[in-house]
Amino acid sequence: MATENKTGNKTGPAALRTPLYDLHVAQGGRMVDFAGYALPVQYGGIIAEHEQARSRAALFDVSHMGQARIVGARAAEALESLVPGDIAGLGAGRMRYTQLTDDNGGIRDDLMVTRLAGDASGDALAIVVNAACKDDDFAYLGAALAGWDCSLEIDESAALLAFQGPEAAAVLEAAIPGADGLAFLQGDCFDWRGVPLWISRSGYTGEDGFEISLPAHHAAALAEALLACDGVAPAGLGARDSLRLEAGLCLYGHDIDLTTTPVEAGLAWSIGKRRRAEGGFPGDGTILDQLRNGPTRRRIGLRLEGRAPAREGAEICNADGAPVGRVTSGGFGPTVGGPVAMGYVAAGHAAPGTPLALTVRGRALPARVACLPFIAPGYRR
Amino acid sequence: MPTTYFSEDHEWIAVDGDTGTVGITDYAQEQLGDVVFVELPEIGRTVIKGDDMAVVESVKAASEVYAPVGGEVVAVNEALEDNPAAVNEDAEGEGWFVRLKLADAAELEDLMDAAAYAAFAESQG
Incomplete structure (x- = not known):
């Protein structure tokens, strides 16, 4: 028997570890190399973990993803020069899906953008990008944003948990009062036993759920606390992939890449009305033409x-x-x-x-x- | 009483007289995870040792199953069509794949016994 395993090979010694590595191993996770990180492809079995997220609540470690902030008076305007999404129109605490496009209209990466509450010093956006793209993304963004007097603050010390499924909201509300008050694609700051959390109502499974960003050294404690709740179980990369596939969500490097445009990929819904009228993002000629005439x-x-x-x-x-x-x-x-x-x-x-x-x-x-x-x-x- | 042999490719073959029943090992099903589809050969097909004989698909990947020895396919486990999960539940029993009429029993000498295979699987981590 010979297996071709696209999800990842067994981990080598060079694989990076997320703050939850020890917890994954203790939970019986089968660790594989994914985008340079040792992550669990499954614990008990992919189908059971998939059903867990569809019917109850599943906890995923997505700390390998790239988290950063774009800070500066013109942060939204600056990011709009790189993506076709309407960033300027995002209210504080609101989150949106968009893509980094290139001059041909291809997709360099896809990302979630959240507008943080601005203060006197100006605007701030939080972004989450794909693990496999993050080094390239951050180099590209850092250089491009400098021209707008904006800085890119990469947050390497934060973990990211995805807590997904129809029972996730009730469990999270009990642990962190107020979390269930978030609307879909809304985020806010919360406190859990003195630990600052950023929680958004978002995910990659097609279910109701949350993503929780927090300091790395508190991540295992929060994960353990959630896993101890009735109806919660851990899920790995295998279930994450089958869940997002059923939800029709794109996986970068597979369903979208430099050779596909957002319009071809069926992501035109993520291009705001104003951006369609004004353009002003890489590849706008191709993308606006495809919006008008069809890809x-x-x-x-x-x-x-x-x-x-x-x-x-x-x-x-x-x-x-x-x-x-x-x-x-x-x-x-x-x-x-x-x-x-x-x-x-x-x-x-x-x-x-x-x-x-x-x-x-x-x-x-x-x-x-x-x-x-x-x-x-x-x-x- | 059949004698069971094991290959380095994680197939088993239980030989009784001149026929052998072939499947994948419990170690292999454990590595694959949830099996969702099994493609079996036509009855009557002749395979030589090492041929791709069947395909087993888990949620995440497709894997080839090789003929541990040569022979003619005389039966296939049609129950796997409706219940591929039998490979997970009982890989070395109800989850068998094919029955072969052996071409050359001497080919069995290259295979491992249960103890040697257990040590081999252990070394695979």
């Missing part, structure tokens, strides 16, 4: 008719067997109860219900274009 290819969801999954890289063919695209993420959807995938196809094949075939080990597996997300999201709006 030549689109990201789609795919439901396979059989039980065999199609993985990243599988060719997508039309009903006549001619290639029309490629799978960018694929696997088994535990909540769907069958194989699901996402990929790009020529725009004429993107309508929901279109019959297509995915080539797996030389065989054509029948599939149909499906609406994304594959599951009904549990976001508490």
Whole structure:
């Protein structure tokens, strides 16, 4: 038997450790190398952890992600020069998904941006970027923001926990009164036993949930306290991937990268009305043209008719067997109860219900274009 | 009473007379995690030792299953189509993959016994 494991290889001695490393090992986590960090791919099993997040509450360690602040009087304006999202229109404590684009309209990375409450010295934005991109992102942002008299403050001393699932809100409210008062994509400061927390109502699972940023040396204590609550269990990278796939959320480096634009990727909803009118971000020519005239290819969801999954890289063919695209993420959807995938196809094949075939080990597996997300999201709006 | 042999690729084969039942080891299923799909060969196919004979898909990855010895596929475990999780629950029993009519019993000599395989799996970490 030989396994190709895209989730990560066994950890080498060089792998970085998050503040929760010892807790993962103590909880029986199977540690793998992900973006240079030793992280648990699973504890007991991916399907059980996936169901935990869909039905109760699951705790994920996402401390490998890059956390930073952009500080300066013109912080929003400065970031808007690099992303197509409406940052200036964000109210204090409000959070938004956007992308760092390049001059071709490709995606350098995707990120969450939160406007912190400004003070007399000006504006401040908090950003969270992908682990695999963070060094490049921070170098790029640092250089670009200097021209706007803004500084990038990288926060390497903060851990980040994702607490996801329909029971997460009640558990968190009991531990940290007021947390359940947050609206979807809203964040605020909280105090837990004297530890300052930044909590936002956000996540990457398609469920209601929270992300909690806190000083690294307090992260294990908070994680242990949450895990001790009824209905809470830890979940690893495997479940994080299957959850986000069912939720139709893009994974950078797979579903989106420098060769895909936000419009092709179906992320046009994240481009604000004012930004569409004004442009002023890298690749705006291409992106605004695609918004007006439609892209030549689109990201789609795919439901396979059989039980065999199609993985990243599988060719997508039309009903006549001619290639029309490629799978960018694929696997088994535990909540769907069958194989699901996402990929790009020529725009004429993107309508929901279109019959297509995915080539797996030389065989054509029948599939149909499906609406994304594959599951009904549990976001508490 | 069949005799069970093990390969370095984490297959087992339980040999009874001139046929052997093949599956993946308990260690292998543990490494794979939740099995969600198994692709089995056609009955009647002839395989040589080391051929890709079947595919086992977990939530996160697809893995090839190799023929530990050569032979003809005389039966496949069709129950895995509807219940691939049997590979997790009972890898070295109900979760078997194929039954082979052995081409050359001498090929079994290259395989390990249970004790040698246990030590080998241990060394894989």
